[in-house]
Amino acid sequence: MAPRTRKDARRAEIVRAALEAIAERGYRGASLASVAERVGLTQQGLLHYFPTKDDLLVAVLAERDQWDSAPGSGWRADLLAALVEYNVMRPGVVQTFSALLGESVTEDHPARPYFTLRYTRVRAEMARSLRGEYGERLPSGLTPEQAAPLLVAVMDGLQYQWLLDPEAVDMAEAFRAFLTLLGTEPRTGS
Amino acid sequence: MAPRTRKDARRAEIVRAALEAIAERGYRGASLASVAERVGLTQQGLLHYFPTKDDLLVAVLAERDQWDSAPGSGWRADLLAALVEYNVMRPGVVQTFSALLGESVTEDHPARPYFTLRYTRVRAEMARSLRGEYGERLPSGLTPEQAAPLLVAVMDGLQYQWLLDPEAVDMAEAFRAFLTLLGTEPRTGS
Structure with missing residues (x-):
């Protein structure tokens, strides 16, 4: 070399x-x-x-930043379920991310500006993607700006529960249940 | 003394x-x-x-453990919105909790058993409370066991976004929007 x-x-x-x-x-x-x-x-x-x-x-x-999803996908809602399924197969990566996110809220943490900026950007890209697909209201009645922080919160929050107890928490199934709530995915079952 | x-x-x-x-x-x-x-x-x-x-x-x-809510309330869904509103007034407490939760997923962390057990218990109590109020299906169609981990995830996940950027994220409003999705609260506005 x-x-x-x-x-x-x-x-x-x-x-x-x-x-x-x-x-x-x-x-x-x-x-x-x-x-x-x-x-x-x-x-x-x-x-x-x-x-x-x-x-x-x-x-x-x-x-x-390379982990998120296909580069330039702009956090399309229809790709998020696939991202969560992929994350189930790489617990080490999820663990690193979750540990860093947790630390980032402590005082003067060097990763804090990164995470603050990242979430601002991700929420905005998700909202834009949802608006492009559904207009001003999702099927559930939420606005894109209401849905975006909830999508982020569910993904992050489920990761902690899943890392702590992978046998008890089916992260991919739980995330799909949330998507049916939002109305961004055809509801399955009854 | x-x-x-x-x-x-x-x-x-x-x-x-x-x-x-x-x-x-x-x-x-x-x-x-x-x-x-x-x-x-x-x-x-x-x-x-x-x-x-x-x-x-x-x-x-x-x-x-004293912070959660009224002792013995059993994580009643109708008290959770008030808990989130209360948390907005005590960012220091939320920061301690969020930092500890984040750390708990690292290897051999001494708080890991505590958080694993806590979430097992909280999910079970929430599901029992939701079943008592709504039966086998919430108004949104989810089962109590599907709704419980999502409630926990939204509360935890919103805390990180809010701690990182309190001006941009209205944690209490976002949580209420999630409750309308679940159908556990009368929808307000249109």
Whole structure:
């Protein structure tokens, strides 16, 4: 590999290790030393790739943005059920995200601006997508702006219940039940 | 005060300081030293009241159980809107809870058994309350067992969005919109 490519591959490996470390201990609980150890580097060696812990967090959050759904899909409501089904197959990724979201509400957390901006954008894109499909009212009577934060809340909230007790909570089934409430999916059964 | 009462008062003061420390830094990020400092004790002095950090966490979680709603209300659906409205007035308490919930999904977290058990119990009590009021189907067509995890998810999920951006997210209004979806509250407006 060319030096550039080798460095990029190494960076990607470090980001993956950081994702695992955050899933295990949260961001504040994860040490650079433990990330370095996972990839067989000294802490000094790690700083060559990421000069500070916050630099590594920026890379983790950029990686996190790749998880959401098809790029440019604009948070289409009809793709969300598929996203939740996909998330059931990758509990580690959901765990990293849920741990970071939980921490982000503590004081001066470096991920707080990221999550604040992310939710502003996701709510707006969902509302736009719902308006394009249903106009000013969803079949349930809610406006797109009322439905968007609820869609986000149900996805996030179910993840915590599911991570804590995967046998008891069927996240995909529960999310589909919510979509039938919203009226964005044909109701099944009676 | 009698020594017993004085000790209880001191313990309560320490628990309050721990709640604040968790809101600021999470449980893993909060040090016993920082809690001791808040109440004017040495770390050694603090250990007289709580021998380990986990002992302090147990007391914090017991305190947390007092926040939910009227004791013995059994998570009645018709009281949940009032609970959410109350939570809007105590962002610090919501922040402590949300930070702890987020952390609880990381590996071997000492609060994980507490939250797992809590959600099992809350979902069951909500379902029982909904069945008592509506029978096997809510007005929206969902079963009580389908509605309960969604109620929990919406409450938890909205708290994160609200803590991150209280100006943009009206938690109480959004929760009422969800109740109209469920059909557990008369729909207002059109």
